[in-house]
Amino acid sequence: MNRRSDFPILNQKVHGKPLVYFDNAATTQKPRLVLDAMNQYYEHTNANVHRGVHALAEAATEAYEQAHRTVAKFISAPGMESIIFTRGTTESLNLLSYSLRDRLKKGDEIVLTRLEHHSNLIPWQQAAKATGATLKFLELTPTGELDISALDKVITDKTKIVTTTHVSNVLGTVVPVKQIADRAHQIGATMIVDAAQSVPHLPISVKKLGADFLAFSGHKMYGPTGIGVLFGTKDALTALLPFLFGGEMVHEVSYETSTWNRLPWKFEAGTPPIAEGVGLAAAIEYLAKLGMDKIAQHEHKITKACYDSLKTMDKITVLGPEERGSLVSFTVDGAHAHDVAALCDQVGVAVRAGHHCAMPLHLHLGIPASTRASFGVYSQETELPVLYDALEKAVRLFS
Amino acid sequence: MTDELYKEVILDHYKHPHNKGKLENATVKQTEQNPICGDVVTIYLNIADNVITDISFNGCGCAISTAAASLLTDHLKGKTIEEAQNLSRDDMVSLLTVSISPARTKCAMLALVAVKNGTAGLR
Numbered sequence: 299m300n301r302r303s304d305f306p307i308l309n310q311k312v313h314g315k316p317l318v319y320f321d322n323a324a325t326t327q328k329p330r331l332v333l334d335a336m337n338q339y340y341e342h343t344n345a346n347v348h349r350g351v352h353a354l355a356e357a358a359t360e361a362y363e364q365a366h367r368t369v370a371k372f373i374s375a376p377g378m379e380s381i382i383f384t385r386g387t388t389e390s391l392n393l394l395s396y397s398l399r400d401r402l403k404k405g406d407e408i409v410l411t412r413l414e415h416h417s418n419l420i421p422w423q424q425a426a427k428a429t430g431a432t433l434k435f436l437e438l439t440p441t442g443e444l445d446i447s448a449l450d451k452v453i454t455d456k457t458k459i460v461t462t463t464h465v466s467n468v469l470g471t472v473v474p475v476k477q478i479a480d481r482a483h484q485i486g487a488t489m490i491v492d493a494a495q496s497v498p499h500l501p502i503s504v505k506k507l508g509a510d511f512l513a514f515s516g517h518k519m520y521g522p523t524g525i526g527v528l529f530g531t532k533d534a535l536t537a538l539l540p541f542l543f544g545g546e547m548v549h550e551v552s553y554e555t556s557t558w559n560r561l562p563w564k565f566e567a568g569t570p571p572i573a574e575g576v577g578l579a580a581a582i583e584y585l586a587k588l589g590m591d592k593i594a595q596h597e598h599k600i601t602k603a604c605y606d607s608l609k610t611m612d613k614i615t616v617l618g619p620e621e622r623g624s625l626v627s628f629t630v631d632g633a634h635a636h637d638v639a640a641l642c643d644q645v646g647v648a649v650r651a652g653h654h655c656a657m658p659l660h661l662h663l664g665i666p667a668s669t670r671a672s673f674g675v676y677s678q679e680t681e682l683p684v685l686y687d688a689l690e691k692a693v694r695l696f697s
Numbered sequence: 698m699t700d701e702l703y704k705e706v707i708l709d710h711y712k713h714p715h716n717k718g719k720l721e722n723a724t725v726k727q728t729e730q731n732p733i734c735g736d737v738v739t740i741y742l743n744i745a746d747n748v749i750t751d752i753s754f755n756g757c758g759c760a761i762s763t764a765a766a767s768l769l770t771d772h773l774k775g776k777t778i779e780e781a782q783n784l785s786r787d788d789m790v791s792l793l794t795v796s797i798s799p800a801r802t803k804c805a806m807l808a809l810v811a812v813k814n815g816t817a818g819l820r
Contacts, residue, residue: 634759
């Protein structure tokens, strides 16, 4: 698979070297057809949705609703009413952490994992503070897998919410979501999945995962920034209170009280990200056409090649398990992640350095920061040697 | 100035930093962090009659922030608090002798920010 030519931005040089973009877990580049779809929308269709009777308003509404259907189909969700558009994964998870608070009281427990990104940790810290609930964590094994053997001990009768990342944005760990969801449902808890690092890279079925709620971002799956998704089952969304109030999300309004619109609009207050919805739908159609199975295979191959090579390199420590999502994080002895990333940048390789919004996990692992190479549909095995050369230079300079 | 960020001087000060370690009974101790990359620097200062008589630093950081702390602590020995307070980003870049991109400015400035914040009340 070589999709480089679909992405205009990749056809450039950085510091005089061809751009090697290995920062896909942070954000992905956009294929020409996503840019075209958004442009087309603004040039021919733009109007506000759900409120006009004129031709453009009808066309915009149809395009926006169709985008919900496209997302639903992509993750095997029942239909449009199960798909809420938000600003991103972070907003989706914040929505849940607010709207689920009425079910939490002192002594209740929220179960997370040690892998969580700040966006699936801090909202729950805040919910716990506000309600008196406590946070509990599923621990990691020495190789960076989740310690599933403790599942029944950690998730108990007191657990009301279980939330986990699907794929760790630092270790690459693929979490056995279904197994956790089964345990959560056994005791009647709500199961939430942060799928920001899995939906762009693996075939996803919300049914197979057993998720009550699942969140992901458009910009990490070749779509625009400013749009994300919150999937919820019909039962889960029906029982959930709205988070944002205002126009669009209401059915009837008086000066004293209001009733809520039907799903999914009950959760989409204000003018929504319409062009972004159109862009996200175009990105999904692009991915569906390539085939998520084929994408997963392609990325697995390059990830494995990178993992295997880095494993053999002196002074480099790879973080996380062998079986992983489309990313490899590592440390270089004696070198700070920032310096490693700067040396990569000098030869045109874009990688992430720092704690990747997972500060507690880095403290837990006892490292100040790490460097991460993460892959996408356009990544090529032939690009890897440029990374290796930069890392050899880092070892030479700093170790 | 040179385009090559990791010149010998930077690498030397990174691998063998000057004035590294705790200063017992320091007059001033100030810690600053760069949460984005996890860099932490603590500056220790002994001050007598408005003059920095001794200075050291501790912490963990990238080559730029470590070299900056090493070079800055060398530079500030015997200087007055006013002189320390008046140091600018340009002065810090001159000490480093390499050009610093906006993305690395925080690294380059971390130690100086600690010195300035630590001595701000002493003027």
